[in-house]
Amino acid sequence: MTDVSAAFLIALKDLRMRVRDRSAIMLAIVVPLGLAAIFSLIFGPAATPSPFAYAVADQDHSAISRSFRTDVLTSLEDDGIATVRGMDAADARAAVRDGDLDAAFIFPAGFATSVESQAPAQIDVVGSVDAATATDVARSVATSYTEGLNAVRVAVAAVAHGSDTPSPSPDQLREIADQTVAAVSPVRIRDISAQAHVLDTKTFFAAGMAVFFLMFTVQFGVSSLIEERSEGTLSRLLAAPVRRTAILVGKLLTSIALGVISLTVLVVATSLLLGATWGNPLGVALLIVAGVLAATGITSVVASFAKTPEQAGSWQAVVAVTLGLLGGAFFPIQQTGSVMATLSLVTPHAWFFRGLGSLAGGGAVLNVLPAVAALLVIAALTGALAWRRIARVVAP
Amino acid sequence: MLRCTDLHKSYGSLKAVDGISFEIRAGETYGLLGPNGAGKTTVISIIAGVLEADTGAVALEGLPMGPSALDAKALIGYVPQDVALYPDLTARENLRFFASLYKLDRAEAKARVAEVLDVVGLSERADEQVKKYSGGMKRRLNIAVGLIHRPQLLILDEPTVGVDPQSRNSILDSIEALSSEGMAVLYTTHYMEEAERLCDRVGIVDLGHMIAEGPPRALTAELGQAEHIMLEAEGDLTRVVAAVDALPLVGRTTRDEGVVDVLVTDAESALPAVMQAAMGAGASIRSVTVQEPDLEVVFLHLTGKRLRD
Numbered sequence: 001m002t003d004v005s006a007a008f009l010i011a012l013k014d015l016r017m018r019v020r021d022r023s024a025i026m027l028a029i030v031v032p033l034g035l036a037a038i039f040s041l042i043f044g045p046a047a048t049p050s051p052f053a054y055a056v057a058d059q060d061h062s063a064i065s066r067s068f069r070t071d072v073l074t075s076l077e078d079d080g081i082a083t084v085r086g087m088d089a090a091d092a093r094a095a096v097r098d099g100d101l102d103a104a105f106i107f108p109a110g111f112a113t114s115v116e117s118q119a120p121a122q123i124d125v126v127g128s129v130d131a132a133t134a135t136d137v138a139r140s141v142a143t144s145y146t147e148g149l150n151a152v153r154v155a156v157a158a159v160a161h162g163s164d165t166p167s168p169s170p171d172q173l174r175e176i177a178d179q180t181v182a183a184v185s186p187v188r189i190r191d192i193s194a195q196a197h198v199l200d201t202k203t204f205f206a207a208g209m210a211v212f213f214l215m216f217t218v219q220f221g222v223s224s225l226i227e228e229r230s231e232g233t234l235s236r237l238l239a240a241p242v243r244r245t246a247i248l249v250g251k252l253l254t255s256i257a258l259g260v261i262s263l264t265v266l267v268v269a270t271s272l273l274l275g276a277t278w279g280n281p282l283g284v285a286l287l288i289v290a291g292v293l294a295a296t297g298i299t300s301v302v303a304s305f306a307k308t309p310e311q312a313g314s315w316q317a318v319v320a321v322t323l324g325l326l327g328g329a330f331f332p333i334q335q336t337g338s339v340m341a342t343l344s345l346v347t348p349h350a351w352f353f354r355g356l357g358s359l360a361g362g363g364a365v366l367n368v369l370p371a372v373a374a375l376l377v378i379a380a381l382t383g384a385l386a387w388r389r390i391a392r393v394v395a396p
Numbered sequence: 397m398l399r400c401t402d403l404h405k406s407y408g409s410l411k412a413v414d415g416i417s418f419e420i421r422a423g424e425t426y427g428l429l430g431p432n433g434a435g436k437t438t439v440i441s442i443i444a445g446v447l448e449a450d451t452g453a454v455a456l457e458g459l460p461m462g463p464s465a466l467d468a469k470a471l472i473g474y475v476p477q478d479v480a481l482y483p484d485l486t487a488r489e490n491l492r493f494f495a496s497l498y499k500l501d502r503a504e505a506k507a508r509v510a511e512v513l514d515v516v517g518l519s520e521r522a523d524e525q526v527k528k529y530s531g532g533m534k535r536r537l538n539i540a541v542g543l544i545h546r547p548q549l550l551i552l553d554e555p556t557v558g559v560d561p562q563s564r565n566s567i568l569d570s571i572e573a574l575s576s577e578g579m580a581v582l583y584t585t586h587y588m589e590e591a592e593r594l595c596d597r598v599g600i601v602d603l604g605h606m607i608a609e610g611p612p613r614a615l616t617a618e619l620g621q622a623e624h625i626m627l628e629a630e631g632d633l634t635r636v637v638a639a640v641d642a643l644p645l646v647g648r649t650t651r652d653e654g655v656v657d658v659l660v661t662d663a664e665s666a667l668p669a670v671m672q673a674a675m676g677a678g679a680s681i682r683s684v685t686v687q688e689p690d691l692e693v694v695f696l697h698l699t700g701k702r703l704r705d
Contacts, residue, residue: 009496009497013482013485013493016489017482017484017485020484020525231478231480232476232477232478232479233480233481233482235441235444235446235474235476235480236474236480236541238445238446239444239446239469239474240469240494240497240498241466241469241498241499242466242497243464243466244463
């Protein structure tokens with residue numbers, strides 16, 4: 001018998017046992033799905049963001065600044081993303097400071113002139129410290145718009161300096177610029193969501209519960225090695241004509257299979273039942289595999305320090321809850337912009353969310369690769385340590 | 397079939413096995429006798445390839461045995477002391493799982509599972525989860541797993557511990573049947589009556605050493621015509637032992653909690669003097685038992701301790 005087939009036999013046996021005692025099904029599928037549904041019902045309406053409160057302070061009074069107000073921000077209002085008021089710059093800053101506004105766009109005087117004269121030009125965005133997401137979105141909107149203007153500026157410059165055409169007059173240039181600005185596509189909410197990495201409420205809770213309970217689900221594999229030792233079946237496996245590495249690989253396979261099945265079922269179920277939108281299927285699949293490997297590595301390290309199955313279960317629960325809280329499984333800690341958001345990056349949860357965020361709003365598979373790479377690094381580091389330690393359990 | 401040569405195994409400063417050597421011939425039932433903690437389980441764990449000896453060698457049919465010796469392991473059926481089964485699986489699923497680990501193909505495994513279930517009398521309840529079994533049924537299934545691949549050597553580590561008398565008899569009957577079919581059996585126990593019933597030869601182990609070896613009858617015969625008087629008594633038993641041991645008819649006197657063991661050549665003629673000496677030393681005698689020589693007496697004679705200590 002090859003090591004691979006022995007490992008598969010052991011994994012299949014473990015999976016059959018887990019299915020039969022139903023604890024794995026409860027922890028891997030039923031409980032996270034139920035909690036995701038409950039949280040979505042309770043927090044869904046409240047967590048659905050009320051429109052961001054923005055203001056525009058137009059000190060430039062140009063066609064360009066008016067176009068931003070009428071074309072770009074109006075589209076946000078039409079989509080229910082934001083409410084927009086006009087006010088002067090000082091009032092806007094004060095309103096942001098007082099928390100009456102989430103963010104304000106300030107067009108400085110001479111903005112259009114700067115654009116037309118190839119000089120540096122920027123829209124000032126003033127954001128409230130209490131409205132990190134709204135400020136991020138405002139910055140994204142402003143950035144998108146100025147990038148569009150830059151493209152126009154390059155186009156106009158190309159026309160102005162074309163060798164075969166007489167140089168246009170300043171009025172003609174202004175007209176060309178105004179026409180082109182009017183043709184700049186308004187910024188759509190899909191673009192903004194992708195840049196701000198924001199998950200909708202249902203997807204957030206579905207992902208949060210899935211990744212939180214993943215830490216409990218994958219523990220069944222490696223913990224069962226400790227269980228087999230305490231129940232005496234390990235000595236029987238060790239006496240069988242099977243290599244010890246095959247036993248370890250079998251246990252890891254059990255964890256990985258349980259994790260992948262659990263997350264896959266949850267992704268499909270929350271999409272169908274709760275309306276969660278996970279994003280590109282291939283990207284989600286990559287995240288699932290990398291996330292499961294990272295979770296398996298971490299729980300294996302924890303289990304390797306335990307002497308009894310009960311000890312392993314308790315320690316793994318503590319680690320799962322701590323990482324879940326720190327990683328933002330219950331609230332979007334990544335969007336707070338705080339130190340905690342940075343700290344959360346030591347958890348697989350944070351990278352899982354980051355990966356999903358990069359897929360939100362139609363993000364491409366390539367966008368998810370940094371998060372996948374980070375998860376694989378966590379998996380490799382913890383997996384190597386776990387292997388060294390759990391190999392002692394089966395040492396002769 | 398099996399040759400163990402000068403096995404040593406220590407755990408820190410504790411020498412669990414200290415220079416044990418023995419052989420088992422094909423078709424022979426060999427008993428490894430000794431009290432708890434004597435080193436029996438360590439010896440058979442080394443033989444089964446679960447543990448590795450610090451020094452010494454085990455060879456099975458000429459193949460060296462060790463944790464990585466997969467060919468040699470395939471020849472052994474190992475029945476650990478604890479019930480080593482998966483409680484959420486049925487008996488049939490447990491057996492099929494181990495049959496696949498021992499490379500039995502599907503058809504062969506199916507047939508063999510039915511056979512061993514029949515041997516241990518569990519065919520009727522083969523598709524019930526093991527967690528619903530009684531202790532005795534689990535013990536029988538525990539043995540069945542060890543038999544699943546038709547091993548040449550079956551190792552049984554105290555298979556009747558904690559078993560009711562009916563299941564115990566059933567287990568002993570099964571082992572006798574297997575032995576009669578030509579399977580070599582290595583049997584550890586601290587129940588001397590089991591060893592006497594089953595074993596062609598026994599090795600007596602104490603504190604990691606082999607202190608005696610041979611057929612049970614030969615070992616008891618070495619004690620001569622000795623008989624064993626057991627006095628259950630109260631009082632200063634140290635004084636009682638000294639008084640009885642001074643009698644000329646007495647070979648050896650030991651005490652074990654409330655019991656004084658007296659080894660004599662002829663119990664009938666020695667008993668009055670022994671009783672008189674004991675009562676003279678202040679003992680209040682509650683019961684007297686005279687026992688024929690057996691392995692228990694042999695062990696007591698060799699070590700001054702009871703096997704069940």
